[in-house]
Amino acid sequence: xxxxxxxxxxxxxxxxxxxxxxxxxxxxxxxxxxxxxxxxxxxxxxxxxxxxxxxxxxxxxxxxxxxxxxxxxxxxxxxxxxxxxxxxxxxxxxxxxxxxxxxxxxxxxxxxxxxxxxxxxxxxxxxxxxxxxxxxxxxxxxxxxxxxxxxxxxxxxxxxxxxxxxxxxxxxxxxxxxxxxxxxxxxxxxxxxxxxxxxxxxxxxxxxxxxxxxxxxxxxxxxxxxxxxxxxxxxxxxxxxxxxxxxxxxxxxxxxxxxxxxxxxxxxxxxxxxxxxxxxxxxxxxxxxxxxxxxxxxxxxxxxxxxxxxxxxxxxxxxxxxxxx
Amino acid sequence: xxxxxxxxxxxxxxxxxxxxxxxxxxxxxxxxxxxxxxxxxxxxxxxxxxxxxxxxxxxxxxxxxxxxxxxxxxxxxxxxxxxxxxxxxxxxxxxxxxxxxxxxxxxxxxxxxxxxxxxxxxxxxxxxxxxxxxxxxxxxxxxxxxxxxxxxxxxxxxxxxxxxxxxxxxxxxxxxxxxxxxxxxxxxxxxxxxxxxxxxxxxxxxxxxxxxxxxxxxxxxxxxxxxxxxxxxxxxxxxxxxxxxxxxxxxxxxxxxxxxxxxxxxxxxxxxxxxxxxxxxxxxxxxxxxxxxxxxxxxxxxxxxxxxxxxxxxxxxxxxxxxxxxx
Numbered sequence: 262x263x264x265x266x267x268x269x270x271x272x273x274x275x276x277x278x279x280x281x282x283x284x285x286x287x288x289x290x291x292x293x294x295x296x297x298x299x300x301x302x303x304x305x306x307x308x309x310x311x312x313x314x315x316x317x318x319x320x321x322x323x324x325x326x327x328x329x330x331x332x333x334x335x336x337x338x339x340x341x342x343x344x345x346x347x348x349x350x351x352x353x354x355x356x357x358x359x360x361x362x363x364x365x366x367x368x369x370x371x372x373x374x375x376x377x378x379x380x381x382x383x384x385x386x387x388x389x390x391x392x393x394x395x396x397x398x399x400x401x402x403x404x405x406x407x408x409x410x411x412x413x414x415x416x417x418x419x420x421x422x423x424x425x426x427x428x429x430x431x432x433x434x435x436x437x438x439x440x441x442x443x444x445x446x447x448x449x450x451x452x453x454x455x456x457x458x459x460x461x462x463x464x465x466x467x468x469x470x471x472x473x474x475x476x477x478x479x480x481x482x483x484x485x486x487x488x489x490x491x492x493x494x495x496x497x498x499x500x501x502x503x504x505x506x507x508x509x510x511x512x513x514x515x516x517x518x519x520x521x522x523x524x525x526x527x528x529x530x531x532x533x534x535x536x537x538x539x540x541x542x543x544x545x546x547x548x549x550x551x552x553x554x555x556x557x558x559x560x561x562x563x564x565x566x567x568x569x570x571x572x573x574x575x576x577x578x579x580x581x582x583x584x585x586x
Numbered sequence: 587x588x589x590x591x592x593x594x595x596x597x598x599x600x601x602x603x604x605x606x607x608x609x610x611x612x613x614x615x616x617x618x619x620x621x622x623x624x625x626x627x628x629x630x631x632x633x634x635x636x637x638x639x640x641x642x643x644x645x646x647x648x649x650x651x652x653x654x655x656x657x658x659x660x661x662x663x664x665x666x667x668x669x670x671x672x673x674x675x676x677x678x679x680x681x682x683x684x685x686x687x688x689x690x691x692x693x694x695x696x697x698x699x700x701x702x703x704x705x706x707x708x709x710x711x712x713x714x715x716x717x718x719x720x721x722x723x724x725x726x727x728x729x730x731x732x733x734x735x736x737x738x739x740x741x742x743x744x745x746x747x748x749x750x751x752x753x754x755x756x757x758x759x760x761x762x763x764x765x766x767x768x769x770x771x772x773x774x775x776x777x778x779x780x781x782x783x784x785x786x787x788x789x790x791x792x793x794x795x796x797x798x799x800x801x802x803x804x805x806x807x808x809x810x811x812x813x814x815x816x817x818x819x820x821x822x823x824x825x826x827x828x829x830x831x832x833x834x835x836x837x838x839x840x841x842x843x844x845x846x847x848x849x850x851x852x853x854x855x856x857x858x859x860x861x862x863x864x865x866x867x868x869x870x871x872x873x874x875x876x877x878x879x880x881x882x883x884x885x886x887x888x889x890x891x892x893x894x895x896x897x898x899x900x901x902x903x904x905x906x907x908x909x910x911x912x913x
Contacts (some may be wrong), residue, residue: 304773419860420860421860449634450800451839452860453842453844454842454854455858458854477843477846478844480844480846480848501848504846504848505847514773516846518773519772519801520801520805521846528780528783529805535743535744536771536774
């Protein structure tokens with residue numbers, strides 16, 4: 262299996278007002294394999310959105326790449342010129358954003374906005390062909406009466422319909438990689454269920470990178486998962502291995518803290534303390550201050566990623582590697 | 587069960603909309619009745635537009651009531667004002683959803699908590715007020731040196747604790763929590779849920795806990811009321827809601843929860859379409875337009891809320907046979 266996107270020891274920092282840079286993403290390495298749905302989970306501030314934005318170089322101005330590289334099909338994304346990037350954006354890699362209300366332009370019709378990517382990437386296509394393709398795509402994402410919907414504006418769409426339109430927009434060029442950043446978070450429970458079922462159904466030809474804080478959504482849609490805490494990947498691997506046999510104390514805590522469906526008595530498991538802000542990260546393991554297994558080892562430097570079994574890696578001093586990284 | 591502490595009868599709220607021409611009404615809450623018993627937690631679940639937040643505001647008298655009654659301790663508190671209102675407000679307090687918007691950024695958190703104490707003459711002397719605030723801060727798991735800090739110095743979870751301390755400052759009997767943990771991260775949400783449970787035990791509180799996440803509401807509630815488009819669809823003990831589900835909507839809500847276990851192959855009931863506009867709710871059963879079991883009668887005749895088993899209320903012409911297909 263070849264890799265669509267590969268992160269190699271990627272370090273990303275943020276500058277404050279005085280220009281001092283703080284490290285957020287620390288030594289992030291992973292790959293998105295062809296045809297695989299990879300989930301990225303973590304709480305707010307863990308850098309999961311910055312991770313997804315850096316693939317398309319959509320980072321805010323304060324962000325600075327400190328070291329490392331991101332490869333798309335073997336070529337560095339960071340070295341590409343803007344025009345080369347624009348060739349990739351929307352055609353090879355596309356993105357669904359969290360807030361369907363703000364991600365659509367209110368003064369253009371839905372049909373125009375979905376067709377825009379086709380028009381940009383395939384300038385030879387005529388208007389009629391584009392309209393056909395857009396209506397076909399609207400049909401695929403389950404928007405009823407697509408011919409009439411084509412000429413409507415975003416305000417005439419409900420939240421769930423807008424998110425469907427966003428998915429149609431992202432899928433129109435059949436991308437190699439679809440990045441979805443919290444695609445169901447802003448939606449009601451029953452609408453979220455609709456969108457989840459849709460995303461299962463359209464299981465694209467390419468790969469999926471799904472960024473979310475909802476562990477259940479990842480469990481349903483993904484084959485592999487990355488767990489992030491304060492800019493570090495603390496655990497990654499096969500979804501079943503990570504969720505059924507979590508190794509890192511943070512992953513364990515995160516899974517235990519979610520109230521399940523079965524009726525239970527007693528207190529929920531909690532992780533003490535709160536997620537640190539970027540200027541207060543530890544030098545050592547960033548989770549150490551909240552970790553019940555903390556030892557002297559954990560201070561001073563960040564543990565390396567260790568392989569615990571086939572396609573299951575963890576970044577914690579508790580585990581001795583059973584193989585090479 | 588013991589005597590009801592709070593009784594809500596036929597509570598209705600219609601908001602007027604549209605300035606020109608014919609007046610229209612958003613029928614936000616329609617004929618909601620329930621009893622809240624002492625020391626219980628009643629969970630209220632529903633999607634946006636189900637009227638759950640409006641219900642909270644009606645009970646507290648924060649917005650005028652269109653019809654219906656709220657009875658607290660055998661006293662009709664619908665539309666009370668003046669001194670009597672001040673007296674009753676002390677007993678009924680609210681914790682709000684957004685811990686970022688519900689605190690004034692220019693007031694020290696200690697002073698924010700002290701404000702209701704001073705206004706209601708609970709403590710007269712300054713030193714006593716400060717002592718009380720410090721004990722409240724400790725009660726919700728904060729340090730009393732935090733008195734002099736401003737809201738921006740706190741994280742979301744800590745702010746929510748401050749909101750809780752403020753609501754507790756008047757020694758309320760009933761606490762209404764409107765989406766009180768929805769804005770928090772998973773690990774912090776668990777901390778705050780545990781705090782709610784501890785406070786309930788220590789202070790003998792009664793909660794109305796409003797939320798959209800059925801698994802969170804389930805965790806904290808003794809009974810759950812499911813709302814849809816302003817109406818109560820089902821009301822029962824928590825385990826009965828899950829194991830003897832009667833209403834098709836409740837069943838769909840339960841099946842919509844994404845499970846963490848990657849092996850569960852849950853059969854999800856996907857509801858078609860969107861929540862209808864509350865200005866023009868469907869005739870007959872309000873859920874009939876999205877119901878996967880709807881029949882002709884459902885679209886024509888509006889069902890009543892019936893107690894079909896002891897303590898289990900449901901508004902459906904064709905309630906599910908409890909437990910069916912839940913295993």
